[in-house]
Amino acid sequence: MTNGSTTDATVVQVADPTPTGLSFVSNAGACTNPFPCSLDTLPAGESRTITTMLALPADYDVETPIVNTATVSSSTSDPDPTNNTSTATTKFGAFYTVTPCRLVDTRTSAQPLHAGEERTFVLAGPPCGIPVGAQALSVNVTATAAAAPGNLRLYPSDVAAPLVSTINFVAGQTRANNAIVAGAADGSVAVNVLNSSTGSVEFVLDVNGYFE
Secondary structure, eight states: OBOOSSSOEEEEEEEOOOOTTOEEEEEEESOOSSSSEEEEEEOTTOBOOEEEEEEOOTTOOTTSOEEEEEEEEOSSOOSOGGGSEEEEEEOOOOEEEEEEEEEEEHHHHTOOBOTTOEEEEEOSBTTTTBOTTOOEEEEEEEEESOSSSEEEEEEETTSOOOSSOSEEEOTTOOEEEEEEEEOOTTSSOEEEEEEEESSOBEEEEEEEEEEO
């Protein structure tokens, strides 16, 4: 909630009914009680954030979108009440399996990931037929022939490198790990791989499915 006016908003109330089929768990941030929440006064130009946790039942129909609507009100006159309600619709993506397929193998290109290198791979299309627009991939990540201990981090190409590794390794060791990796938000299925070590390492990526 942001007060975009030049006047403090008093007796601010936030309503966010739990979407059908879900159950309320908790609120955090500007409100720690169940909705509706009272924020008292929201000064001009300031913002407040409420983070809501909802529980999804195991038998929820993934073909049914989740529609969530939040509304804010105040006893102070609002010159523009049209932006006091916001609705977000979330639809679960379907998962499609593919015959296990090798997307990347730096050993065949003689281009290992060097120490500290961040490299981008566009994974849609050949050789595995991943469609453009896929939101995430189910993959197996392998690190081998490492010159020094470290880790690999896989993440969408349009975000900063995370602090959490996808796979850890030591020098001379071959290790593999399953992971779900999201692609870039533009649907290009582009991911970055960061070699967070002081030596080079070979990188192998196999896919067994994708989310749309």
